[in-house]
Amino acid sequence: MKFKSKLLLVLILAVYVNAEYISYKDYKVFNIIPKTEEDVDIIKSIHKENKYIFWSDKIKVDSDVKIMVKPDEASDFKNYAESIGLNAKLVIQNVQSFIDAQLKRPLVRNSQQYNWDYYQTLEEIYDWMDEIAEEHPDVVTIIDLGRSVEGRVIKGVKIDYKKKEKPVIGFYEGGLHAREWISPATLTWLINEFLNSNDRKVRELAENVVWHIVPVTNPDGYKYSFTDNRMWRKNRNTANFTSCAQWNLDDDMSNGVDLNRNFGYLWMTTGASQNPCAQTFAGPVAFSEPESIAIANYILGLQREGNLVYYIGFHSYSHMILIPYSHVKGADVLEADNYGDLFEIAVKGAEKLKERYNTTYSVGTSADILYEVTGSGFDWVKGAARVPLVFLFELRDLGEYGFLLPPEQIIPNNKEVMDALVEMDKVARQIGYY
Numbered sequence: 001m002k003f004k005s006k007l008l009l010v011l012i013l014a015v016y017v018n019a020e021y022i023s024y025k026d027y028k029v030f031n032i033i034p035k036t037e038e039d040v041d042i043i044k045s046i047h048k049e050n051k052y053i054f055w056s057d058k059i060k061v062d063s064d065v066k067i068m069v070k071p072d073e074a075s076d077f078k079n080y081a082e083s084i085g086l087n088a089k090l091v092i093q094n095v096q097s098f099i100d101a102q103l104k105r106p107l108v109r110n111s112q113q114y115n116w117d118y119y120q121t122l123e124e125i126y127d128w129m130d131e132i133a134e135e136h137p138d139v140v141t142i143i144d145l146g147r148s149v150e151g152r153v154i155k156g157v158k159i160d161y162k163k164k165e166k167p168v169i170g171f172y173e174g175g176l177h178a179r180e181w182i183s184p185a186t187l188t189w190l191i192n193e194f195l196n197s198n199d200r201k202v203r204e205l206a207e208n209v210v211w212h213i214v215p216v217t218n219p220d221g222y223k224y225s226f227t228d229n230r231m232w233r234k235n236r237n238t239a240n241f242t243s244c245a246q247w248n249l250d251d252d253m254s255n256g257v258d259l260n261r262n263f264g265y266l267w268m269t270t271g272a273s274q275n276p277c278a279q280t281f282a283g284p285v286a287f288s289e290p291e292s293i294a295i296a297n298y299i300l301g302l303q304r305e306g307n308l309v310y311y312i313g314f315h316s317y318s319h320m321i322l323i324p325y326s327h328v329k330g331a332d333v334l335e336a337d338n339y340g341d342l343f344e345i346a347v348k349g350a351e352k353l354k355e356r357y358n359t360t361y362s363v364g365t366s367a368d369i370l371y372e373v374t375g376s377g378f379d380w381v382k383g384a385a386r387v388p389l390v391f392l393f394e395l396r397d398l399g400e401y402g403f404l405l406p407p408e409q410i411i412p413n414n415k416e417v418m419d420a421l422v423e424m425d426k427v428a429r430q431i432g433y434y
Helices: 037-048 071-083 095-103 122-135 182-196 200-208 219-227 290-305 330-335 339-357 377-383 407-431
Strands: 028-032 065-069 089-092 140-147 153-159 168-174 210-214 307-316 320-323 362-365 389-395
Touching: 028 071, 065 071, 122 140, 122 153, 122 182, 122 219, 140 210, 140 290, 153 182, 153 219, 153 290, 168 182, 168 290, 182 200, 182 210, 182 307, 182 389, 182 407, 200 407, 210 290, 290 307, 290 377, 307 377, 307 407, 320 339, 330 339, 339 362, 339 389, 339 407, 377 389, 389 407
Parallel strands: 168 210, 168 307, 307 389, 320 362
Antiparallel strands: 028 065, 028 089, 140 153, 153 210, 320 389
16 A cells, blocks of 8 residues: 555554464563662573563663563562562553553544654555655665565665765664664654755755665564564574473564674674573574675675765664674773764764753763673674764663653654754764765
């Protein structure tokens, strides 16, 4: 269905579920704030057991750690936490109620207009990209990075106003983790702004760079998060299927690889798992997954076309702009040869982002302000492909809703991110990157 092909009045609250859809009715989310390094070690040991679903991989002193627990395990979990000196505060009584709020559609909906007041399905995003390519044939081209493990196209758009032989190129990617719905919603907004905004600064950003934007780089996982399991993170590779019973998890948890641990830069060094039941399962080998291979090959192809200056990934949640490399902190951040420039650009972007809604973003390497990681996509782009300006946004929020960001926050999130990107580009040009 094309968005201009029909005018529909949808008089239902559409929910994209089927008979297999996993319900999180009465699942609880607890927040624990470790006060000592001993507390941190205890929580990390609980994390390694994979018995509970951690919404927070950042486990540091005085940082919130969100843990989702099954209804029949909630009392035992709270009692156990308190018995070892951890204060587990109940912050979400019923996870499903937040999921239902995300899945709601307007009572009256015009399919002729793509909206950012609710979360779009994979099919809606893909149809919309086809539509805008037809509407802007001189500027927009559909791009095809390859196929997912289940055979879906990894689709994006190329936005090229000036048709230069050796252009400045930027690449935005989203949806690498399936459950982070705000990421594709941000990238479709950026595409729309690059095509339709009248703001002079946005126009400069849109027209002086050839943009390659892929809202959903994990199409199988993203679709699965709508149809089967809202909290799904990984892709849908079933080749590593095994029993997850010893962790009290459904065996389906082993059907997938964390694509942001599967890239071949320091693969499986830290912050990843070789347990298929883990959320951070890095795959049997580096680049075992067609999605990560497709992204890497596409990036290498862009380098042959022109001056590939930007690679920015969009994830959630935490209010951060991350800089490579994700395994280093302190003085070791200088492993990135232009770390000073990256930090300056990101800080200026975060300052500009704050001006609109007073949203505060932190800046630094993942190891310094989040957690240690290797095998991530943006680290590979910096360390192996040698792209100069590489960043990763951790979008809204700070954990009140986590991955279940209410639809009414989509547009405010998108506006402040656009502010940051415009400012980051301004600083990059001042420094002399193009």
